[in-house]
Amino acid sequence: MTKLVPSLMLGVALVATAACSKKPPKELPPAPTETPAPAQPYGNGETTQATPLSEQFRRDVTSDTIHFALDQYDVDQESRAILDSQAKWLVAHPNVRITVEGHCDERGTREYNLALGDRRANAAKNYLAAQGVSADRISTISYGKERPIAMGSDEAAWAQNRRAVTIVLN
Structure with missing residues (x-):
């Protein structure tokens, strides 16, 4: 009798597990018909879905990034x-809003x-405002050393990471 109980429990467990097995669907869903736009790199090394205005901005301006000297x-x-x-x-596109990101090196x-x-970030914002861009259209954010674009602990990497990046929002 003592050997019969574990055997019955094992049999019940096997039957219960077999009943739970997943059956394949009768018909697979159709493949997607539209592929999303490729992710575009920002000046901060991250990627996001590009809007036509942000693509135009990057194409038409000299750069979306300015650099700074050490502790400046x-x-x-x-x-x-x-x-x-x-x-x-930005003056030619008065409805466009931007964010200026401030970055530092790892030190x-x-x-x-x-x-x-x-x-x-505020130095870049103030310069743009002095050139006729409404300050209401410009927001700023500081990432400090949290989002480096260049990895490494040498002057070349640090120089690339000391920057302000202009991001078109719409």
Whole structure:
């Protein structure tokens, strides 16, 4: 009798498991007919679905990214030329909203780099506003050192990561 109970329990378990097996569908769903647009890289290394305006912006302006010196947030001559081309495009497209992202290299504390990234984003925003772009159309965000575009712990990587990136929202 003691050997019969485990055998019965095993048999019941096998029958119960066999009854739960999944049957294949009679008909497979159709394949998708429309493929989504390929993901476009942002200046910060991330990807998102590109809108026609953001593609046009990247095509028409000198660059969507300006760079800064170590521990600096002032807009130098090279960055002014880039921001001038962005301002010209934004003035021609008055309904477009943008976000300016501030970034830093890996050195410094998280808090310091968030504050420095904020100053960098606001420096770019203020320059664009001085060129005639309504400040109401420009939002800023600081990522500090959290979103590097170049990996590495050398001056070349750090220089690429000290930046402000203009992102077209609509």
